[in-house]
Each structure stands twice: as C-alpha cells, then as structure tokens.
Amino acid sequence: MVNQERRLLPGAGSVMKHRDARRLSLILLFMPLALWIVLLILLPHIGMGILSLREKIGPRQYEFGLANYIAFFQEPIYWHIMARTAVISLLVTVLALIVGFPVSYYIAKIAGPRTRGAMFMFCLIPLWVSDLIRAFGWILLLRETGVISGILQWTGLASAPVELLYNDAAVVVGLVYTVMLFMIVPLTSTLDGMDDAMIEAGYNLGGNGLTVLRRIIIPYAMPGIVSGSIIVFMLTAGSYLTPVLLGGKYSSWFTQTIYDQFITRYNWESGAAFGFLLLFFTSFVVWIGLKLSGQSLSSTVARS
Amino acid sequence: MARRSGNQAFLLGYRLYMAAFFIFLVAPLIAAGIFAFNDSVFPSLPWKGFTLDWFFGTSEPKLGMFHDRRLLQGLYYSFVIALSVSALSVFVGTCNAFLFVRSNLPAKNFFYIIMVLPLVIPGVILGISILVFASTIANTLDDSYGIDLDFLRPGIVLVVLGQFSFVATITSLVITARLRKFDETMEEAAYNLGASRARVLRSITLPYLRPAMIAAGIVAFLVSFENFNTTLFLVGSESPLTITMFDRMAKGGSTPVLNAVSFFLMMGSGVLAIISILVQRDRTAR
Known part of the structure; x- marks a missing residue:
C-alpha cells in the first residue's frame, strides 16, 4: 500500500x-x-x-544501366531456367496439396483423439531432420545401386539395375517430400477448427461425398490451403539442395544459376540481378496469392 | 465421428493411403540411417552384416566419423555457429516480444510486418545480399584507408549473421506469442507487494517466458545447424558440417561414414525434439 x-x-x-x-x-x-x-x-x-545495376564496360570500369537485366531476357537459357523453376515449383505445390490434403483431413476429422496427436507428431518428424539428410536418403533409395532398384531386381520386375536418380521426377518427389510438412501443418490446423456439424448438414441436405468436399470442406479450408501453398511455393522456388543433389549437374534450377554467377564465374553484377529477379518473382507470386485470397502476410506466416 | 462416407471399403482404402504416406515419410530417413551399420564400403544393398566401424573405425577404408578429422571439424564449427545464432536470436526475439506486446511503439503493425519479412525472402538471396554488402564495406575500407577487416570476409562471423537474419524472425514470433498470453495482473500484484521493475522482470516475467525462450532457442539451434542455402554463400575456409557433407555427397561414391553422421544427427535432433516437447508440456500444465 x-x-x-x-x-x-x-x-x-x-x-x-x-x-x-x-x-x-x-x-x-x-x-x-x-x-x-x-x-x-x-x-x-x-x-x-x-x-x-552496374554494367561492366571494361576491366574495373562500370556504368549504371539495366544491362544485367536485359541480358537475362535476351539469353533464352536464363529465362528458360526461370520458367522451368516456376513450372516445377507450381507442380510441386499442387502435388503437395493433393497428397497432403487427405492426410490433414484424416488427422483432423477421422482419426481418434489419441491417434490424432501421434499422427501429427509423426508428420513433423522430417522437420527435425535436415534437408541434406533427407536428400541423401532419397539418393540412397533412387540411385542405380539403390534400394528401390535392388527391390525391383529382387522381385523380378527389372532385370538390370535401374537409375531413378538425376531426372525431373526425382527432383519433384524430393521437393514434395521436403515441403510436405509446410502444407500439412496449416491445413490440419484449419480443418481442425471446422465443426463436424457442417459436414453432417451437407450430407443431410442430400449431398454426396464429392459435393460435400467441393462445396463445404474445401471452401472452409481455403485459408489453410492458401498459406500452405504460398509457403510451399516459396520454399520450392528458393531451394537449392534438393534439385542439385537429386537432379544432378544439369537440373537447371534458378538458384543454381545464381550460384554459378556468384561463385563459379565470379560475375557478381549479373548474379545480383538474377537474385533480384528471383526475389521479385517469388514476391509477385506471394502477392497474387494473398490478393486472390484476401489474406495478410503476417497471418499467413504466423499460421505455419 | 465424421464417418459420413459410410462404406467400409472407402475407409480401408483411406487407411492404406495413410499407411503408404507414412512409409513415404520415413523411407528416406531409414535409408539414410540404416546403412551406417552395414559392413560394406558402399551405402547400398546387399546387407553384409552389422558393424559399428562407420562410427569408430580408426583407419581407411573404414574410417569412422569419430576419427574423420574433417567431419569432426565441421561438427565443431556447426556447433559454434548454431550456439551463437541461437543465443543472438533468443536475445533479439525477447527484446522484440517486449517491443511488440508492451511498448507504445508507433506504427507497430508496420514494424511487425517488417520483422516477419526475412522469413519470406529466399535463403539464397539473404546469403548473397549479405555477402555483397559485407564485401563492399570491406573493399571500401581496404581501398581508402588500408584497414583490413577480416570478419567481413566469408567466414564464421558472416555465416552467423546470415543465419541470424532470418532465425531471429522465428524466435521473435515464438516468444511474442507467449508474452501475449501473459496475465499482467501477476506483474501488478508484484508491484503492489513492493517489487522494483527489475525485480519483477527477473522473478516473474522472464521465468514465465522461459519455456518459450528455451523452445525458440532449440528451434534456432536446429535451423542454424541444418541451414544450407544461406550458409553456402557466406562460408569461408571453416566449413560447417552441412557444407562438408554436401561436398562429399555431390562428388558421390562416399563410404557409409555419411550415413553414420546422418544417424548421429538424427539422434541429436530427436533428443532436442523431446526436450522441446517436454518444455512446452510444462507450459500447458501451468
């Protein structure tokens, strides 16, 4: 007092x-x-x-200009790699959503209360293991002398060792695996908040499984779908390890081009321009995603 | 129970799908771990018997990880880097929590978004931008004044700063969330009982935040330990473990010693995961 x-x-x-x-x-x-x-x-x-924005016009001589950006658009190989990165990232995002949605739905709505927690924890396991080890695991599974090739030969499905590594499919599988978690976590937490009565009402009104999914569950899960997809897309487009290790030298990933410009060719000016292009590109996609779904950046990031 | 889809066949199919998904989830981890115990110089089938040589072997060709000097050095550098990043980010995260929850900072929402931004910038970009900036400063100082600042060249300090630049966002979010749930009447009670501000902070608020600070510190440690994208551009001659391992993997044809390291790291993260779960369980109990 x-x-x-x-x-x-x-x-x-x-x-x-x-x-x-x-x-x-x-x-x-x-x-x-x-x-x-x-x-x-x-x-x-x-x-x-x-x-x-620095143009190299001679040894140790520079001038301001857009030459590094113009070079990107004039040299087809660069924007091909960028377009390729974008398309594969989009594919990975869609696949992660298709694979992850049923998993999240099962965890949030079908599993019993005790298995639910265990399953969710189980999904989080890869988060605790580094990207490098995950990619290494896929290398050991997919390569010519790897486990899957061995099993295929053992069961008689293949007569000689099969190389499953160093192609686009391997890159896509590895990337989907790496980012899966960032799709499942926001999806599960959104679906978890959904009232079961809403689903039942849908069925009582005569909807079948597909209609209920399309008209009730997916619209409800939209915020989770958007934040999951945005995070997954950004992580994929900015990834380096998985494409390089699973796709081999010629996986042509955009981050690899940036690395080449910086470290191998020591052309920092053009590397910086490429870095900015990647940044603009991913921010643009994120912005579009947020605009289309009417969400804010901080709520999206905080959710994951 | 939302078993609206009714028929058992569908549910069975669904369960099989979940089982397949979990196999997909663990298969690469098992593959990475199990070959550490295979008595063969290649990390592949067939299984040639159990061995611990890839951990403790003392000579080539079966040099175990605990006798491989480069791997041990990498482990040491990773540890130092992760510890520094974790300490720095928890400190900054705690300051930010007080800043965003307690202070009357103008334009709070704006600064909050700015704080979240580093998490959405690709790690590669963070790495190159910090590399460019540090090198520019170092070159300018060197050219105009002849001062050579070694820590601005690629090396451990830059790696720590690079990782810190986005890990701090993670720790800030975790600690801020915890502080928001704090019941301020507890502090008021302490003031009424005659405690000073410093005393209240030390004996009430910080102990309340401790579980979140520990959890955030563990996450920061792991993210730093495992980081590759940002580190790749900032690394000097002292390579942390991920870079050393990557170099060997990219070359291919490595012995199962990499599996031994993977197994070791997975066990390490497992222990940290359990600690952080225990710490957070403590939080819900209170």
Whole structure:
C-alpha cells in the first residue's frame, strides 16, 4: 500500500523522469530490431540492387544501366531456367496439396483423439531432420545401386539395375517430400477448427461425398490451403539442395544459376540481378496469392 | 465421428493411403540411417552384416566419423555457429516480444510486418545480399584507408549473421506469442507487494517466458545447424558440417561414414525434439 501511494503521488519532476525513462527503454528495446533489419536486411538488399545495376564496360570500369537485366531476357537459357523453376515449383505445390490434403483431413476429422496427436507428431518428424539428410536418403533409395532398384531386381520386375536418380521426377518427389510438412501443418490446423456439424448438414441436405468436399470442406479450408501453398511455393522456388543433389549437374534450377554467377564465374553484377529477379518473382507470386485470397502476410506466416 | 462416407471399403482404402504416406515419410530417413551399420564400403544393398566401424573405425577404408578429422571439424564449427545464432536470436526475439506486446511503439503493425519479412525472402538471396554488402564495406575500407577487416570476409562471423537474419524472425514470433498470453495482473500484484521493475522482470516475467525462450532457442539451434542455402554463400575456409557433407555427397561414391553422421544427427535432433516437447508440456500444465 505504501509503495502504491508512492507510485501514485510522484512529484512533477519525477513524472518527467518517468516519461524519459519510458522513452529511453523504448529506444533500447527498438535498437536490436532496427540494427537487425537495417544492417542485415535493408542495406544488403539496397547494395545488391545497386550492384545489379552496374554494367561492366571494361576491366574495373562500370556504368549504371539495366544491362544485367536485359541480358537475362535476351539469353533464352536464363529465362528458360526461370520458367522451368516456376513450372516445377507450381507442380510441386499442387502435388503437395493433393497428397497432403487427405492426410490433414484424416488427422483432423477421422482419426481418434489419441491417434490424432501421434499422427501429427509423426508428420513433423522430417522437420527435425535436415534437408541434406533427407536428400541423401532419397539418393540412397533412387540411385542405380539403390534400394528401390535392388527391390525391383529382387522381385523380378527389372532385370538390370535401374537409375531413378538425376531426372525431373526425382527432383519433384524430393521437393514434395521436403515441403510436405509446410502444407500439412496449416491445413490440419484449419480443418481442425471446422465443426463436424457442417459436414453432417451437407450430407443431410442430400449431398454426396464429392459435393460435400467441393462445396463445404474445401471452401472452409481455403485459408489453410492458401498459406500452405504460398509457403510451399516459396520454399520450392528458393531451394537449392534438393534439385542439385537429386537432379544432378544439369537440373537447371534458378538458384543454381545464381550460384554459378556468384561463385563459379565470379560475375557478381549479373548474379545480383538474377537474385533480384528471383526475389521479385517469388514476391509477385506471394502477392497474387494473398490478393486472390484476401489474406495478410503476417497471418499467413504466423499460421505455419 | 465424421464417418459420413459410410462404406467400409472407402475407409480401408483411406487407411492404406495413410499407411503408404507414412512409409513415404520415413523411407528416406531409414535409408539414410540404416546403412551406417552395414559392413560394406558402399551405402547400398546387399546387407553384409552389422558393424559399428562407420562410427569408430580408426583407419581407411573404414574410417569412422569419430576419427574423420574433417567431419569432426565441421561438427565443431556447426556447433559454434548454431550456439551463437541461437543465443543472438533468443536475445533479439525477447527484446522484440517486449517491443511488440508492451511498448507504445508507433506504427507497430508496420514494424511487425517488417520483422516477419526475412522469413519470406529466399535463403539464397539473404546469403548473397549479405555477402555483397559485407564485401563492399570491406573493399571500401581496404581501398581508402588500408584497414583490413577480416570478419567481413566469408567466414564464421558472416555465416552467423546470415543465419541470424532470418532465425531471429522465428524466435521473435515464438516468444511474442507467449508474452501475449501473459496475465499482467501477476506483474501488478508484484508491484503492489513492493517489487522494483527489475525485480519483477527477473522473478516473474522472464521465468514465465522461459519455456518459450528455451523452445525458440532449440528451434534456432536446429535451423542454424541444418541451414544450407544461406550458409553456402557466406562460408569461408571453416566449413560447417552441412557444407562438408554436401561436398562429399555431390562428388558421390562416399563410404557409409555419411550415413553414420546422418544417424548421429538424427539422434541429436530427436533428443532436442523431446526436450522441446517436454518444455512446452510444462507450459500447458501451468
């Protein structure tokens, strides 16, 4: 009580001091965020933007211009790789949705309360294992001397070793596997919030399984579908390990092109331009997805 | 119970699908782990008997992971990097939690979105932008003043900063979510009992946040340990484990020592996963 009175009856000077202290603590709290964002996100991206606008006109001679971006559109191989990355990423997103939706539905609506938690935890296992080990596992399964080839020969389905690695299908399978979780988690949590009575009402009104799925369940799950798809698409388009390890040297993934420009050819200007193109492209797709579904970025990210 | 689809055949098919899905989920992990115990110099079938040589073997061709100097070095660097990233991100995450939940920061929503952004920037881009920025500063200082700042060249410091740049978002989200659920009357009670601000923070608010801070720290540690995309561009001569392993995998034809490392890492993450679940269970009990 005494202390409360002391807090309630401060002199005028101490009010000022108190306000100053609050402002000081606000500034102190704000510093880590400001330093982090400005030094590690904002300035590096500005620097990369400036670098990408530098044209090399001679040894150690540069000029401002769009040459690095123009080169991207004039050289078919570059935008072919970009288009290829986009198409495969889209395919991976759709496949992850098709494979993951029944799984989420089962976990959220069909499984009993005890198995539900266990199944959900089980789905999370790959999250705890690094991308590298997951890709390594797929290499051991798919390669010529790998497990699947061995099983095929053992059962007589194949007469000689089969190489299943280093093709687009292997890349797609590996990517779907890697990103699956980011589809299942938001889907399951959205479906979990759905009232079973809604489904029953659909059936009572004479709908069959397909109509109920199309008219009731999918519309309800839309926020989960959107956030899952956005995250999955971004992760896929920006991935490096899985396409390189499962697709081999010529998997032609856009991040690989960026790596080549930076590390192999030491052409940082064009690498920076390509990096920006990838960033624009993925942000554009995310923006479209958010606009079409009327959701906000923070709710989408927070959900996963 | 939503067994509206009625017929048993459908449900059976559905169960089979779930079983197939779970096999799909674990198959690569089992393949990566199990060959660590195969007594053969190739990580492939046929099974030639059980061995622990890929962990403890002392000489070529069966050099085990605990005697492979480059792998051990990679493990050490990864550990140092992950610990630094985790400590930094938990600190910044905690500050951000207080900033977004407690302070009267103007334009809070705007800053919140800015804070979330690093998570949606592809890791490759974070890596190259930080590489470009650090190199520009280093070159400018070197050219104009002759000062050579070694930590701005690719190496451990840049790797830590690069990973921190997006891991901090994860820890901030986790700790902020926890602080939002805090019942502020607990603090008021402490003030009424005569406690100072520092005392309340130390003995009430921070203990309340501890489960979230530990969980966030574990996630940060794992994300850092496993990170590849951002690290790839910032790495110097001290390669962390993922880079060392990737180099060997990309070359192909490695011995099962990589499986031994994979098994070791999976066990490690398993232990961390269990710890973080226990810590969070503690949270629901309170």
